[in-house]
Amino acid sequence: MSQKIANRTTGLVDYKELETNILSSIREGRPLTGRDGALTPFIKKLLEVSLEGEIENHLSTESEENNRRNGRNSKTLNTSSGSFELFTPRDRNGSFEPQAVKKRQTNLHPELEKKILSMFASGMGYKDIASHVEEIYDHKISAAEISSITDKLLPVINEWRSRPLQSVYPIVFMDGMFFKVKEDGRCVSKCMYNILGVDQEGKKEVLGFYLAESEGANFWLGVLNDLKERGVEDILIACVDGLKSFPTAINSVFPNAEVQLCIVHQIRNSLKYVSSKDVKSFMSDLKKIYQASNKEIAENYLLELDEKWGTKYPMVIKSWQNNWENLSGYFKYSDPVKRLVYTTNPIEGLHRQIRKFTKTKASISALYKQVYCAIKKVEEKWTMSVQNWALTVSQLDIFFPNRLKIELN
Template identity: 55%
Template sequence: MSKPTFDIDAALQALRDGQDLTGKDGILTPLIKQLTEAAMQAELDNHLAKEATPNRKNGTTGKTMKGPVGSFELKTPRDRSGTFEPQLIKKHQTHLTDELERKILALFALGNSYQDIRAHIAELYDIELSNGTINAVTDKLLPELQAWRERDLEVIYPIVWLDAIHYKIKENGRYVSKAIYTILALNIEGKKELLGLYLSDQEGAHHWLSVLTDLYNRGVKDILIACVDGLKGFPEAIESIYPKTEIQHCVIHQIRNSLKYVASKNQKAFMADLKPVYKAATLNAAEIALDELEAKWGEKYPMVIKSWRGKWPTLSAYFKYPDYVRTAIYTTNAVEAVHRQFRKLTKTKGGFASENALLKLFYAGILKASERWTHPVQNWNLTLSQMAIHFPERLDEYISL
């Protein structure tokens, strides 16, 4: 086997002269080429030594390799009988390592467009990639995504947030709005876990029922508290699968929906009077504040007050808990944070060519976001102790007090 002939002195001088380490004319490119070819020659020598029938070397075949140091022509050794299968650089492989793919996926997970990814890779490695190549790399997420969506889940989750976000997806030549159902949970350890992503033509209680059924089939047999938006029929859908689950309507959603019916000139004053309702220290104080809100605004905005009155049992459920428990459950703020991450990923995209194009982007974003979900939420042990009191026996086998 011939030894690499990389000229270290010339390389050092080039480095002093300001030549790039990587890229088409980078200092390291010849070294990587020589080391790779030498290693492949060693592979062939080892293969020939083990052959039972006569065989010998048969020259080389050239191909262009793309790697983190740049592109270069690689001479791949051949054998006469054609039985040699190189392992370091396989026959149809054109990328030297998976580092390039990792870089593409990292850029993709940050919401970069294919155009931006191409520009980054060209700048870093002096490699020109096509949209097709980038798409082929990101498509490798799809089998992982499918396995993630079908994975087994824990038997019980103390808190689950359920919400939807809408996007335009191309279907039969035109863009249609579809709902992405997001299910975020706190597990027994108090750590965030995204249980699933589901896609439907529109948000509705019927579709949520199918989502909840899927969670049940994947192993979730009990949910203590479900935090939901004000969608009609949603609590009934949850009750049909999880009859013992406590429903907490999202206060933030309720506020947003209320403001749609309040004149813009009155919104600031209305919000000032509404805040004592949902920020009250006790349920009694909240109900007094709601009475005062109705006395002042009930005649002008009767539908808004009626909505608060009608949903009050589930809007006010969190008042039974101490502050540190309320912080965790009283809104869908946690899942809203996930949706903010999704919007960040999609802010430059008006629509998506397919469902998979959207789902694989979200999955990449989830992998990135979940890197930070390694610690329990604040005051989790105290919160879990409170829940063990409010939901007797349902947590007994999972915690010891």
């Protein structure tokens, strides 16, 4: 009997044959792992040898004398080195519990689920993940299986969305973004409300996200009440877009919060109602207002804007006048604070990152998972305080006395 046949009979591993196969694979440019990898039969052999040893040990220590071998079961085992048919010995009494590969276990690589979650968190769709898993692991996986794996994120997301928050946030940005999602077989539009806070150390933190049919002050009221229930007692400056009744909703929950409407949103909304031939000239006059060195000068420029354009674009001028109290708050601050609060750019930057993870239309459940993963990826980069935070927080402490809870050693 040759050494190779003897090894197969006795359950030993022919390491010389393994070495030959590996070297041959390297010379021929074939992979060691995955589909047709040289290591795949080696792993199969090792596992079957281990299982044979386990049943021999089980039978030798079995109290019932009549228990004995009863053939073998076969199943397809998926491993990081490829898939193969594994033969597992069984006993007559059914008391044998293999440990190397347990009953009903079909995946040897426990990291597979972690890899799938990682790919999902990187913004890959179900089809791309399935294709990647099949290529790398030689294992076919359906979209339903991937969804089931990623569903393990849902309790984590629910816990994160209900976590306690800090009592005071100096600055909070609030804005909504729209998604197309699949609901009852139809593609519908949903608004995701996102809240980005800057804590007392100047660190950015996503406080939560909420899904609704459309953006509206009434729903924001519920969102703000949720923040309060989770421990937020005070907000110094709330930076928001020009949604009607939004300032009223904010002050009904946080009465001492200063509302700063986004200048960029106000400009965008204004230009929608300005003729294209007037846009350049109109914008030149608008810049004088929002780039003024102080509020008094800005108000003079606003009067000039009314005199020049009020007859032609009364609705636009009236919007600036009606919103002026909430638009002009930033003028009293120094440049570091001004740059931070006069627009909602920080949260719009977050929205751009979220968009990278939500390119495909998905169910509401999948959207929650995608948005959460996107947020956690973005937060990994938020390790430093916002720029010039020391100057900013000093200014805020002057304008909002006794409201910050900063303890100096």
